[in-house]
Amino acid sequence: MTQIAIVLYPRFTALDFVGPYEVLRMLPDADVRFVAHEPGPVVADSGVLVVGATHSFDETPSPDLILIPGGPGCFGAAKDEKLREWLRTVGPAAQWTTSVCTGSVVLAAAGLLDGLRATTHWSSLTALSLYGVTAVSDERVVRAGPDERIVTAAGVSAGIDLALWLADQIAGTKKAEAIQLAIEYDPQPHLDSGHRSKASVATITASTVMLSRDLDKPEVLKLSTRLLWDRALATVRARR
Template identity: 50%
Template sequence: MTRTFMDAAFVLYDRMTALDMVGPYEMLAPNPEITPHFVAHRRGTVRADQGLELNATTTFDELPGPDLIVVPGSGRWRAVLEQNDALLAWLAAAHPAATWTTSVCTGATLLAKAGLLTGRTATTHWVSREVLGELGAKVSTDRVVVDGDIITAAGVSAGLDMGLALVGTLFDADRAKLLQLMNEYQPEPPYDSGSLEKAPPGVVAFARAYDAETSIRTD
């Protein structure tokens, strides 16, 4: 098999959800053919939505044409959607030359606002499905969706599945199975409340109220 070497842009921005990026990173970065870059509007510290500090080592201007783009979502996604013009412009310019453009969770709304999902099928966190549709996408409730050269994953933990699926596509199933094994990714959660369809009504109501309060915050 011919080895294809790729520059992978893992996008960072203030108030992003760390696991959205770290999940795919842990599946993709161990592959020697992939060179990871942590890209943002400017170099330096980026604070995730729960306070974790990450370090952007590359600017958008320094990496105009990556082969692979990974865009995380945010718990403050409504505010983020209105305050990242530099990121949106970079996505619109970088995507045409990329082999794969991907998103996790509400990161799909950023792809959509950048004009990348018009008429395409995509998934996102359940809280942002309506907005994703308003931005021109055909909304799916699947955990991972592939439409042409764009892969979208549903909420947060789905980024792990997307990362594995991408490894299988870029390389082969055995490589993906190896990474699944090394990460011991065999979920057995103690509760069966991980989807909108399975969660108790009271939990869903609380989650909707929580999102309505936090997604617009800019602090």
């Protein structure tokens, strides 16, 4: 039995975990649970989608695989001491500790990415680097840590790539390929602006404005500003 703990917190981005969930649930003997402070509804960043947490952190003391999604709520999650303590406790013992998008900011806040390479959404690379992480912008999935058991994925859709790689590692290539075909994952978009290096200045600007609509909300802005300030202050003090 492979116990897979997908962490939920308010204002997560749905595709960050739904894509990986569809892959990971097909693994042999997969025990997937959605984990939060307590079982119950958790609202996504849209304010419309609601997902039910099935287990609490206390009920999940030894997962084999941890996955942290991203989203505007990641800054609040990064300040959540109970979540950080749970990650510090279960992370080192887990076979895989993973994140999608800005979920890596939460891992960094828990101290699990200290001195390591990691990736995140392109708009949050600077925030990630404030934790002493080597922020990687040109790799979709980054493996790091002892035996490369800490794995971070770039923004949103990269979670599917991460999950298929994990499926390959856990169940073998044949099973991973069967899962890939089962979900018919063969992306061939007619557009080619899925990475910042390929996008025009106008597209980057429009995308930044689109993303800022979530971050401009007062509670998110307050948390993100406080989080970045705390990290900057810690960096300055560490140099003395």
